Amino acid sequence: MNRGSRIYVAGHRGLVGSAILRRLRAAGYENLVTRSRDELDLTDAREVDGFFASERPEYVFLAAARVGGILANSTYPADFLRDNLAIELNTIEAAYRHGARKLLFLGSSCIYPKFAPQPIKEEYLLTGPLEPTNEPYAVAKIAGIKLCQAYRRQHGADFISAMPTNLYGPGDDFDLETSHVLPALIRKFHEAKVRDAPSVTVWGTGTPRREFLHVDDLADACVYLMEVYSGNEPVNVGVGKDISIRELAELVCEVVGYEGEIAYDTTRPDGTPRKLLDVSKLRSLGWEASIPLREGLERTYAWFLETKPAGSPPLRTNQATRRMRRSIPDASLRINPTNRRNRK
Numbered sequence: 376m377n378r379g380s381r382i383y384v385a386g387h388r389g390l391v392g393s394a395i396l397r398r399l400r401a402a403g404y405e406n407l408v409t410r411s412r413d414e415l416d417l418t419d420a421r422e423v424d425g426f427f428a429s430e431r432p433e434y435v436f437l438a439a440a441r442v443g444g445i446l447a448n449s450t451y452p453a454d455f456l457r458d459n460l461a462i463e464l465n466t467i468e469a470a471y472r473h474g475a476r477k478l479l480f481l482g483s484s485c486i487y488p489k490f491a492p493q494p495i496k497e498e499y500l501l502t503g504p505l506e507p508t509n510e511p512y513a514v515a516k517i518a519g520i521k522l523c524q525a526y527r528r529q530h531g532a533d534f535i536s537a538m539p540t541n542l543y544g545p546g547d548d549f550d551l552e553t554s555h556v557l558p559a560l561i562r563k564f565h566e567a568k569v570r571d572a573p574s575v576t577v578w579g580t581g582t583p584r585r586e587f588l589h590v591d592d593l594a595d596a597c598v599y600l601m602e603v604y605s606g607n608e609p610v611n612v613g614v615g616k617d618i619s620i621r622e623l624a625e626l627v628c629e630v631v632g633y634e635g636e637i638a639y640d641t642t643r644p645d646g647t648p649r650k651l652l653d654v655s656k657l658r659s660l661g662w663e664a665s666i667p668l669r670e671g672l673e674r675t676y677a678w679f680l681e682t683k684p685a686g687s688p689p690l691r692t693n694q695a696t697r698r699m700r701r702s703i704p705d706a707s708l709r710i711n712p713t714n715r716r717n718r719k
């Protein structure tokens with residue numbers, strides 16, 4: 376890539392896409408192409424083909440996807456499988472057909488077997504059963520990796536895949552129905568502090584272990600891989616350290632400054648027991664994460680405080696979430712409709 380290269384960031388309003396855009400802009404890349412979902416629905420093959428035919432991006436960061444935490448994934452398996460397969464297929468095919476020089480596909484650490492040895496090496500892919508709470512999403516993400524590999528083998532396309540661990544940072548989804556654990560805990564502890572509530576409920580047993588990577592680190596890694604890596608195999612992107620959900624809850628509680636109790640709702644699923652990526656491949660390519668979890672959390676909480684509308688936390692209101700909310704069976708899970716997620 377050079378500073379004038381035409382670069383398409385798919386999903387530029389999301390957590391990852393917005394961070395990649397920030398990273399590219401900071402590095403002086405100016406010829407950036409973006410489309411919101413309302414402007415270009417990536418599940419629509421004809422629209423996607425027309426977009427690539429007219430815009431002819433040379434480099435593509437594929438950060439558009441239907442994304443969610445454990446609840447959204449287990450409640451909407453068909454949506455997660457269908458949308459992600461369609462987005463990947465349409466974007467990868469159009470990138471190839473219209474001559475993109477390189478594409479980076481974002482997968483996820485949930486592609487690996489539920490009981491994979493830890494830390495998880497790239498070669499453990501497809502060596503065991505997946506975690507049921509996100510199996511459809513994981514299958515779609517595995518299909519994305521295989522598409523990149525197949526287009527490379529059959530057509531010589533320089534399409535690569537990065538497998539990030541659990542991410543967090545500015546621009547995250549704080550909707551308790553759809554979010555991942557870290558933004559959910561920031562919101563829960565913040566609201567409990569503001570309301571002086573006696574306790575905060577964390578889902579599951581607190582024993583599962585997760586690894587958390589700040590999205591600015593991930594964006595840096597994505598741009599780095601686009602510049603230096605052209606291999607067939609996916610590359611894990613993580614920090615190489617994990618913590619239990621209990622430890623995370625205690626850390627968020629401390630950062631937010633909440634003084635009540637932490638309760639565990641063991642009727643909620645734990646999901647996969649441990650997900651720690653082996654990041655030696657990425658290290659050997661010359662990249663390492665640089666934002667420590669506590670610092671990343673403090674920065675994310677500061678962002679949350681700055682951007683939320685008065686009296687309410689920022690929430691995403693994209694079409695997917697609106698549809699999810701309409702069909703959520705348990706009314707107690709509904710979100711206050713006045714809440715809005717702040718977008719750029």
Ligand SMILES: NC(=O)C1=CN([C@@H]2O[C@H](COP(=O)(O)OP(=O)(O)OC[C@H]3O[C@@H](n4cnc5c(N)ncnc54)[C@H](OP(=O)(O)O)[C@@H]3O)[C@@H](O)[C@H]2O)C=CC1
Pocket residue numbers: 385386387388389390391392410411412413415416417418437438439440441442458462481482483484538539540541542543546547548555693694
């Ligand atoms: N968040 C995490 O913890 C992790 C994320 N990842 C991967 O990183 C990538 C980005 O995730 P993240 O940024 O968190 O997700 P977000 O939900 O924050 O962003 C997803 C983006 O995709 C766009 N999008 C969704 N559906 C469509 C569609 N049909 N057409 C066009 N655009 C669409 C959305 O557009 P709009 O804003 O216009 O609605 C949004 O900008 C995904 O591939 C995900 O699997 C991997 C590991 C962990």
Ligand SMILES: C[C@H]1O[C@H](OP(=O)(O)OP(=O)(O)OC[C@H]2O[C@@H](n3cnc4c(=O)[nH]c(N)nc43)[C@H](O)[C@@H]2O)[C@@H](O)[C@@H](O)C1=O
Pocket residue numbers: 442443444445446448483484485508509512540541542553554555556557559560576577578579583585620643644645646647
């Ligand atoms: C990145 C990855 O993210 C997803 O997998 P996950 O890591 O299991 O997702 P999660 O962040 O939602 O939960 C992590 C852990 O945390 C616990 N937990 C506690 N309290 C809350 C809570 O309040 N909200 C949520 N969401 N989880 C909570 C929760 O019970 C679980 O034990 C995939 O679906 C898939 O999308 C994917 O690729």
